[in-house]
Amino acid sequence: MAPMKTALFVFLQWVLQYALCRDVTLPPGDLYRVGGFPLSLPCAVSGYEGPRTQDFEWFLYRDDAGGRQMGVVSTRDKSFPYAPYLARVRNGEVRVERDSGDKVRLLIQRLRPDDQGKYECYTPSTDSTYQGNYSATVTVKVMPDTLQISYSHFLTGQPMPEGAELTLTCSASIHSEQLTHLSIMFGKRGGREVSGSGVGRAVSTIREIISIDKLLGVVPGRLYKTRYDDGEITLEKRNGEDGQGVYVMKMKAVQPDDTGSYFCEASQWIRDPDRSWQKIAQRTLDIGNLTVQQLAESLSVKSSPKGGVTLQVGSPLILTCEVLGLPSEVNSGLLVQWMKRGSVSSGVIGTGGVEVEVARMSPGGVVSWGDDLSRATSGSMEKVAEGRYTLKLFSARPSDAGVYRCVVSVYAGRRNPAPSTPATLTQRSEGVIVSLKTEDVQVAAVAQLPRGPLLKRGSTVTLICNITVTTSGPALAQVQWLRWPIPAPVLKKGQSPASVTPPDSPVVEKPRLVAGLMYDGVANIFANGSEVSVDRLSAVSYRLRVHAATMDDQGLYACHVEAWGQNPHGDWYNTGVKAESNTVTIYLYARAADLLLIPLVVGVSSALFVGIVIIAAVTCCFMKRLARQRARK
Structure with a gap:
């Protein structure tokens, strides 16, 4: 029994020692990175004894140094870096950042060609016994920077009318011996931020508009997804000269919120041996500033004749609606409506009743009439010129009196909007008072x-x-x-129901x-x-x-x-x-037959009842007498 306990104890001790074996890990290599851009190497240690905050030391074995070890940076010794890295460590270009007590990462802000080599992450021992591995290595290859980006049109900041189409073009390319991917993103800086005191101040807020990711998928920004789904924002790739990719972003109808500074960002990606994607290079190019002029600042709607008009019944009524200040370069759809409030029957023109629609013309030119469908044959609504519409009632009726207004809904940049598309802006004209002279009736x-x-x-x-x-x-x-x-009827005190009159x-x-x-x-x-x-x-x-x-x-x-x-x-x-x-x-009174019905029913019922009682009594007496006579015999 004792040998078995001893063997079990030895086995458990061996398992415990194996479980607590120190292990240092780095990503599998080789890792390819681009010179001039950051390098981030994560290193973690596990299975250690001692404090939870471990120290780390980084070494580099350059390809051109004959395998000699070179100290890069340490978490415990400020004098650890060798001369080539001492100045870079002091100015923070090369440093170690902790993710936790036993996880850190080596950061080199701008890679140089001589940073290529084998990196070693070493953890000084805090264990009671020396066991496991105390370091790990990975090879880093530094590739030349071949990422290029350019634009073909610069935004000058000149105001662009609301609803105009915006086109931005960005060209980008990479030439690498390794398999790398390119992604393109169009973004915007600008906006306002409200402070605690309620005063707005300009801040540099970055919004991602739309991008083509590393797997060539088109991805809209969170705030632009609805416009992308509606087809108002698009991004396509075209083939340019010398193998360059030309990326064209279009906004079919700019909005006031699109005001800001635009940029194009190109990123180079590579897939590491652990199957993860890493961004190894990135360049941002400013395209310029855009200012969107709001439609409300220029649009106006006028109706005529001004003030009002008085007509005889049966005379034609002609009203004109004119839309002014609509940018000619913007292809916009218009919904034009004629509304009327008040009539002769309301007593006071313009104050009675609910405003109703008389007629409308859709952006596609289709005319429809309101509740009074008879006007479809006794009236017309036409577009007589660009931005000019007329309503004609061939023979005015007294019910046509009231206050008429022209209501225009503008769909900026959308010539044929969908029924669910909200209007960019809706404006109403001044009222035209229409009065009709009627005969005294x-x-x-x-x-x-x-x-x-x-x-x-x-x-x-x-x-x-x-x-x-x-x-x-x-x-x-x-x-x-x-x-x-x-x-x-309502009975008053002391009054009989018979004396109540309706x-x-x-x-x-x-x-x-x-x-x-x-x-x-x-x-x-x-x-x-x-x-x-x-x-x-x-x-x-x-x-x-x-x-x-x-x-x-x-x-x-x-x-x-x-x-x-x-x-x-x-x-x-x-x-x-x-x-x-x-x-x-x-009032309807009952008929004579109805009045005799109840007495007749009561009389017949009473006669039948009396007859049955008499017959029953006579029969009973006769039967009793017959029974007595039989008993005597």
């Missing part, structure tokens, strides 16, 4: 119930509407019948449209439980009949009258003058 209406027998369920209810239209010209009336439900005017409740007779004689019957008919008895008398009326036809009835006039062209129009009659209350 007066309308009155009186509703009445003709004398006759009491109205009963199933009877025909007849209502008469007598109207009066006073005007100097031709006129017609349009009559509609309205019905309100009978309001519940109110003379309907309660505040939306009426139900029963029927109507249009000015041209067309009858409209709306949803109703009974059969309804309307007709005109004379020029001033209209009749409503409800056939076979039911209890649902009870209510308060009134007639609504609108006057229609005739313009000089012979067309009829709604004058906007209207009147509503008094209300007539319709």
Whole structure:
């Protein structure tokens, strides 16, 4: 048993010693880097004893030094560097930076050709026993700098109108014996930063616009992804002279936020033996400054005739919309709308009602009309010149009165924008007040119930509407019948239900449209439980009949009258003058048959009950007497 414990103890000690074996690691080589650009060599130590912060010393074995060791830099000894590196270490060009206590990296800010060779990372021992490896080496090859970059057009800072197209061209090339890749990035510096006091100050904020990465994939910047997805920003590679790659970036429509200083950045990449990509060279070329002039500073929208216009009913109405200050070099789409607020029916022109669209012309030239589709055949909207649009109503109606405004939405740099594309800018013109001279028209209406027998369920209810239209010209009336439900009676203190009379005017409740007779004689019957008919008895008398009326036809009835006039062209129009009659209350009484039904049912039921009781009593007595006679026998 004892030999087994001894063997187990020795085995565990060996495993523990192996687990704590010191190990120093560097990236696998050879590593190829470009002269004049930084070198970063990470070095890590593990399996050590002692403090967690370890020291590191770097040595270089130059190819031309016959394998002699040269001290580069140390974390514990300031006098460690040899003469060729002493000045570079003191000015910080060569230094060691710690990632953690046991991980550091050697940084050489600008590689020189004589920095080529084998680098050794050595860690002085802090272990109780000397075991494992205390250093690691890697070979670094210094390649010549062949990265070239140039531009073909320099931005002078002259203002460019919002929506104009911006094209930037950058050429780049590399000539390397090793397999390296080239990436190109277009970026912008500029912007504003708001301090804690709320005062904005200019800062150098860098935005990546778009790039072609090391694997030749096009990658938009985070803030430009939406514009790239919409096709407004593109980047393509073309073949230039002497093997140079020509990279062309286009912004189809610049925005105010695009103001800034532009640059092109070319980077050279190589894939190390550990399969990781490393940037080994980079150059940035300033292309110049861009200033975007906002469209709002120059655009204006005017409508005419200025102020207002007064027309006779039936006269043509012509309104003009002019768009000024639109840059001619910018290919922009325009959405032009004519909006109207107020009408004769609102009482005060320009203050009543909701602003509605009369007509619009899309950027593609398609004209569409608002709610009044009849205007499609009695009006037109045209583009008569660049930036000049007209709205024509061939025969003005009283309902056309109001305040008209031209609303223009500009899609800067987008001739045919998608329906979901937001407008760059929307501006409204001053209002044009359109007034129409109409003839003096007066309308009155009186509703009445003709004398006759009491109205009963199933009877025909007849209502008469007598109207009066006073005007100097031709006129017609349009009559509609309205019905309100009978309001519940309100009992006053000491008043009996029989003495309650219904109110003379309907309660505040939306009426139900029963029927109507249009000015041209067309009858409209709306949803109703009974059969309804309307007709005109004379020029001033209209009749409503409800056939076979039911209890649902009870209510308060009134007639609504609108006057229609005739313009000089012979067309009829709604004058906007209207009147509503008094209300007539319709009650339906029960029929005689309905009144006799209940007594008849009660009488028959009572007779049947009495008859059954009598028969039952007689039968019972007879049976008892018969039973007694049989018992005597």
